[in-house]
Amino acid sequence: DVVLTQTPVSLSVTLGDQASISCRSSQSLVYSDGNTYLKWYLQKPGQSPQLLIYEVSNRFSGVPDRFIGSGSGTDFTLKISRVEPEDLGVYYCFQATHDPLTFGSGTKLEIK
Amino acid sequence: EVQLQQSGPELRRPGSSVKLSCKASGYSITDYLMHWVKHRPEHGLEWIGWIDPEDGETKYAQKFQSKATLTADTSSNTAYMQLSSLTSEDTATYFCARFEPDYWGQGVMVTVSS
Numbered sequence: 001d002v003v004l005t006q007t008p009v010s011l012s013v014t015l016g017d018q019a020s021i022s023c024r025s026s027q028s029l030v031y032s033d034g035n036t037y038l039k040w041y042l043q044k045p046g047q048s049p050q051l052l053i054y055e056v057s058n059r060f061s062g063v064p065d066r067f068i069g070s071g072s073g074t075d076f077t078l079k080i081s082r083v084e085p086e087d088l089g090v091y092y093c094f095q096a097t098h099d100p101l102t103f104g105s106g107t108k109l110e111i112k
Numbered sequence: 113e114v115q116l117q118q119s120g121p122e123l124r125r126p127g128s129s130v131k132l133s134c135k136a137s138g139y140s141i142t143d144y145l146m147h148w149v150k151h152r153p154e155h156g157l158e159w160i161g162w163i164d165p166e167d168g169e170t171k172y173a174q175k176f177q178s179k180a181t182l183t184a185d186t187s188s189n190t191a192y193m194q195l196s197s198l199t200s201e202d203t204a205t206y207f208c209a210r211f212e213p214d215y216w217g218q219g220v221m222v223t224v225s226s
Binding site for chain 1: 147149151156157159161171172207209211213216
């Protein structure tokens with residue numbers, strides 16, 4: 001199975017600062033069609049996960065441009081510029097390139 | 113508007129089973145795979161598997177191969193997940209979800225306790 005290793009495990013950020021989360025895959029996430037099926041989710045307390053980024057760098061509908069996904073192959077990053085109070089929660093990377101689909105272990109973002 | 117409405121919280125004894133439902137509205141479930149995801153705060157999110165409601169094909173993560181059974185009823189536009197031989201490890205919130213684009217159910221809490 002593909003293992004997605006997220007770092008850091010937790011992150012405490014001052015409002016207005018930038019946060020960066022890494023997701024490293026145990027194997028390449030490039031699918032046979034040339035696309036890379038790596039997503040980023042935010043799960044706020046008591047809520048369903050909400051999609052932020054799909055296919056590495058595409059923002060989902062309604063997601064602010066403060067959220068930027070990047071990377072390729074096995075190394076991916078989610079950057080959140082100008083962190084706001086509503087950004088707190090647990091961030092997960094998720095790959096749908098290989099069966100079984102797998103989530104990263106999560107990064108908890110806290111506001112200082 | 114696409115919505116996935118899940119059934120209410122469940123309390124079960126160890127060794128029993130539970131069947132969770134996920135009723136879709138705003139689209140036909142035969143048009144998309146339906147995924148199921150497990151969430152425990154201390155363990156994060158785990159992908160359980162998917163079902164293609166059009167033909168009943170299923171795919172499971174190996175860990176859930178003997179635990180979960182995914183089915184769908186196209187007449188009621190509803191997907192189901194049955195969890196068997198429940199243990200405390202199955203205490204969690206379970207989500208149904210459609211991908212591409214994403215829609216998620218609100219989640220259902222299953223508690224296994226004697």
